[in-house]
Amino acid sequence: xxxxxxxxxxxxxxxxxxxxxxxxxxxxxxxxxxxxxxxxxxxxxxxxxxxxxxxxxxxxxxxxxxxxxxxxxxxxxxxxxxxxxxxxxxxxxxxxxxxxxxxxxxxxxxxxxxxxxxxxxxxxxxxxxxxxxxxxxxxxxxxxxxxxxxxxxxxxxxxxxxxxxxxxxxxxxxxxxxxxxxxxxxxxxxxxxxxxxxxxxxxxxxxxxxxxxxxxxxxxxxxxxxxxxxxxxxxxxxxxxxxxxxxxxxxxxxxxxxxxxxxxxxxxxxxxxxxxxxxxxxxxxxxxxxxxxxxxxxxxxxxxxxxxxxxxxxxxxxxxxxxx
Numbered sequence: 001x002x003x004x005x006x007x008x009x010x011x012x013x014x015x016x017x018x019x020x021x022x023x024x025x026x027x028x029x030x031x032x033x034x035x036x037x038x039x040x041x042x043x044x045x046x047x048x049x050x051x052x053x054x055x056x057x058x059x060x061x062x063x064x065x066x067x068x069x070x071x072x073x074x075x076x077x078x079x080x081x082x083x084x085x086x087x088x089x090x091x092x093x094x095x096x097x098x099x100x101x102x103x104x105x106x107x108x109x110x111x112x113x114x115x116x117x118x119x120x121x122x123x124x125x126x127x128x129x130x131x132x133x134x135x136x137x138x139x140x141x142x143x144x145x146x147x148x149x150x151x152x153x154x155x156x157x158x159x160x161x162x163x164x165x166x167x168x169x170x171x172x173x174x175x176x177x178x179x180x181x182x183x184x185x186x187x188x189x190x191x192x193x194x195x196x197x198x199x200x201x202x203x204x205x206x207x208x209x210x211x212x213x214x215x216x217x218x219x220x221x222x223x224x225x226x227x228x229x230x231x232x233x234x235x236x237x238x239x240x241x242x243x244x245x246x247x248x249x250x251x252x253x254x255x256x257x258x259x260x261x262x263x264x265x266x267x268x269x270x271x272x273x274x275x276x277x278x279x280x281x282x283x284x285x286x287x288x289x290x291x292x293x294x295x296x297x298x299x300x301x302x303x304x305x306x307x308x309x310x311x312x313x314x315x316x317x318x319x320x321x322x323x324x
Contacts, residue, residue, distance in 0.1 A: 021299050021300070021305065021307060021317075022299065022307075022310075022313045022314055022316065022317025022318075023317045023320050024275065024299065024300065025274050025275040025297070025298075025299025025300060025305070025317070026274065026275075026280050026299075026314070026317045026318050027275070028275070028276070028277060028278040028280070029062060029274075029277065029278050029279065029280030029281065029318060030280075030317070030318055030319070030320065030321060031278070032061070032062070032278040033058065033061075033062045033278075033280075033281075033318070034319070034321055036058045036061070037055075037058055037092065037095075040054050040055060040058065040088070041088040041089050041091075041092075044088050046086065047080050047085065047086065047088055047091070051088065052073055052076070052077065055073060055076075055091075056069055056070075056073055059072060059073075059281070061278075061279070062278070062279055062280065062281035063250045063251065063277075063279035063280075063281045063282045063285055064099070064281035064282075064284050064285055065254070065281070065282075065284060065285030065288050065289060067288055067289075068099075068102050068281075068284050068285060068288050071098070071102060072095060072098045072099070072102070075094070075098050076091055076094060076095070076098070079094055092319075096315060096319055099284060099315060100311065100312075100315055102284055102287075102288060103283070103284055103287050103311050104311065105287075105288075111268075111293060111294070111295050111308055111309050111310065112295075112308070113239075113240055113295070114239050114240055114267065115239070116234065116236060116237070116239050118235070119198060119234055120152075120194070120197040120198060120201075120202045120203060120204065120205050120234060121203065121204045121205070121239050121240075122194060122197075122204075122205045122207065122230055122234060122237040122238040122239055122240075123140075123204065123205065123206050123207065123238060123239065123240040123241075123242060124207050124209060124226065124227075124230075124238040124240070124241045124242070125137055125206065125207065125208055125209060125241075125242050125244055125270075126209050126211075126223070126241060126242070126243055126244070126260055126264065126266070127211055127243055127244035127245060127256070127260070128211045128212070128213050128256055129160065129211035129212070130211070130246065131211065131244045131245055131246045131249075131256075131272060132244055132246060132270075132272035132273065132298065133157075133208055133209070133211060133244045134157075134163060134166045134167050134170065134208055135166075135170075135272070135298075136242075136244050136270050136272060136296070136298065136306065137153060137167065137170065137206045137208055138153075138167070138169075138170030138171075138173065138174065138303065139298070139303045139305070139306035140206060140296070140306060141153055141170065141171075141174050141176045141206055142173075142174050142176075142303045142304075142306075143306060144203075144204055145174060145176060149203040149204050150201065150202050150203045150204070151174075151176050151177075151202065151203065151204045151205075151206065152176070152177050152178070152179065152193060152196060152197050152200075152202045152204070152205045152206070153167055153170065153171055153176055153177070153178045153179070153205075153206050153208070154178070154179045154180075154189060154190055154193030154194075154205060154206065154207040154208065155167045155168070155178060155179065155180035155181075155189065155208055156186045156189055156190050156193075156207050156208045156209045156210070156226075157186070157208045157209055157210045157211065158180075158181065158182065158183055158184050158185070158186050158189055158210075159183060159186075159210065160210065160211070163208065164180045164182060167180065167208055168180065173303070174303075177196075177202075179192055179193035179196055186209070186210065186222070186226070187222075187225055187226055187229055190207055190226060190229065190230060191229055191230075191233070193205060193207065194230055194233045194234060194237070195233065198233065198234065207238070209223075209226070210222075213256065213259055213260070216259065216262070216263055219263055220263045220264070223263060223264045224264075226238075227264070240267045240268060240295075241264055241265055241266055241267050242266075242267065242268050242269070242270050242295065242296075243256070243257060243260050243261075243266045243268070243269050243270070243292070244269075244270045244272060245257060245269055245270070245271055245272070245282075245286065246272050246273050247271045247272060247273050247274045247276070247277050247279070247280065247282050247297075247298075248273050248276050248277040248279075250277070250279045250282060251285075253271075253282060253286070254282070254285055254286055254289050254290075257269060257286050257289065257290045257292065258289060258290060261290055261292065266290075266292050267292075267295075268292060268293055268294070268295030268296075269286055269290075269292050269293070269294045269295065270294075270295060270296040270297070270298070270306075271283060271286070271294050271296070271297045271298065271309070272297075272298035273298055274297050274298060274299055275298070275299050275300050275305075280318065283297075283309075283314060293309075294309040295308065295309055296308060296309055297309045297314075
């Protein structure tokens with residue numbers, strides 16, 4: 001029994017409802033990927049070198065990442081030879097198994113927030129402009145409030161036109177407190193925010209930061225300063241530094257992840273706009289390229305569409321049409 005069949009059997013009713021969000025969010029990737037794979041299998045009378053070349057192209061187009069594709073195809077070739085597989089349809093399950101193995105890679109996958117046991121948990125959001133940092137903060141605030149957490153938002157991107165206003169709109173939508181100061185030193189705003197969180201017993205502080213990457217040295221110095229100031233106020237803070245990546249940017253998103261990883265300690269990735277791309281394989285490519293786990297995914301436009309990332313539900317959502 002392959003991994004996909006196991007997922008189908010172990011998912012509870014509630015989990016299958018959750019899977020429907022992955023189903024909807026991965027629709028573009030699934031339609032493109034599975035239809036290409038199905039067409040290839042129908043057109044191929046045997047599993048030969050031409051078949052594998054076409055398969056490589058399909059996997060690369062899904063943005064799974066070149067290294068991952070080479071790995072998967074190499075494993076498939078081994079299995080075909082060892083098990084004397086002649087029917088291309090039999091390879092679908094093996095591809096699923098290999099995708100799961102690549103993501104897990106013998107690691108303990110941590111997709112939960114690292115909560116601070118002594119006082120507020122501080123979560124810093126980094127990423128380039130347009131990746132969806134502010135929207136992610138608004139959606140995560142909504143999610144955490146629904147879980148009973150007292151949440152404070154801090155507008156640390158003080159110079160980008162509209163950044164503070166956008167976060168203020170989310171604070172009104174969520175009825176969530178916000179600390180902001182227009183055109184002020186971002187670190188001073190964050191200092192005030194974290195102080196407020198300590199004094200008023202907040203559970204979680206969500207901090208927006210400027211989204212520039214053009215000058216790595218300046219950004220590195222700024223993030224070092226932020227970490228130092230926040231760390232003095234609360235031990236171990238920030239407890240999470242989440243990199244927000246727009247899934248529709250494909251390989252460019254992977255470059256961003258590598259660049260930010262050089263600058264600061266990234267603890268997790270938030271992959272936004274996964275529903276807007278046919279290249280949902282970027283989940284695997286980011287993990288393979290950086291070893292940073294994807295902690296949240298954006299699967300739609302509403303504030304309920306930010307979900308904790310789950311590799312099993314992702315794989316199930318990606319290949320769901322195989323059971324029909």
